[in-house]
Amino acid sequence: MSQIWRLEGWVRFKDLNEQCFLIEFQSKKDKEKILSGRPWCFDRNLLTLQEVDESMSINAVNFQYEPFWVQCYNVPLAAMNEKIGEKIGKCLGHVIRVDVDSDGSAWGRCLRIRVAVDLHKPLLRGKWLGFENQKLWISFKYERL
Template sequence: MEAEDLAKRWERLHLSEEERSCFHVKQDLSKEEDRRGKHCIVGRAMTEKGINSEAFRITMSQIWRLEGWVRFKELGDQCFLIEFQTLADKEKIFSGHPWFFDRHLLTLLEVDGIDSISELHFAYEPFWVQLHNLPLATMTEELGEQFTASIGHVIRVDIEADGRAWERCLRVRVVVDIHKPLLRGKWIKVGKKKHWISFKYERLQNFCFQCAVLFHKGKDCTRLRPEHQGEKEAPQQFGLWLRVQPRNTNVFDSRRYGGSDDDKKQYGEQ
């Protein structure tokens, strides 16, 4: 049920006196559960179809190769509560995303013992974004932060000790809104000359070629761009060229993707 429908239904409810009363949780119990919550994250596979929970548990356990145990509890709607034995394992996984299951993005959220699962909002996921065709003079930490702020919150810019990154591209770690279309690039003007800077997303897998939203794969997509409204076969505005392998590696890491041999062939040649 959509959040708006729930809100409207809630507005029509008239609570009894007993229902309006509030039960207060003992402080010591709340703290105990909060400590356990620090070992947990909630993950959701960004797919419109159901997934096999046992296959998810086995695959992700093999991919992550943790030091301690990990437990999975299915929450419904492709969501799982994931509890780690050690905080080190949890931090390793949380700091290493994006992760994928069966080529679907696995979004992760940190939780604590006092969070309500139903209130969790899966909206953002960090990606390394490569900026191509930048003039060398602009490949700095300061410009990288300012220029990619249009994508989302900038975590850091991959630069050398002197604050520059004079290479084939500038890499920026950015928090991407998974419900908005991926940005394909942006113009930049240096002096009197304009340059088109193309964005390429590392480890990007399934997404909609029609609207560039990560949440679905494009089948029966209804999010047509305004200029193509009413067209029977609107041209695809996005494609595989938005994907790119991580810099300084030519090896497809199947552990990270949980991918098949076909996945390796497709992405390993990029």
């Protein structure tokens, strides 16, 4: 992973138990780069990361949520804004942010939402959205999944 991540400093992996590792970074900048670049995959498997402090027990760490960018298609141009993005995103999980311009609007083929997805629940493929007396099917595509 350290070769894939292209870090400036060193990184250490310590095997804690089955499928659980402690990752130590030399630099805080490298750690923030890796956490902000999630999700990561290794050997076609999702690598879930959780920031911990030394006062925590490894058994108390909860690997339930992982942030994903979700692309929402078929959203009307008038609805491509932060408010509607928050509404759509809440059905997927905890909304981290909606990819919009400084004025709160988004223009493009899709509306992008950064969501902390619950890994223990099935992924939604889409959602019906009521907008101006019409029902629209908004389909979801999870980036890097």
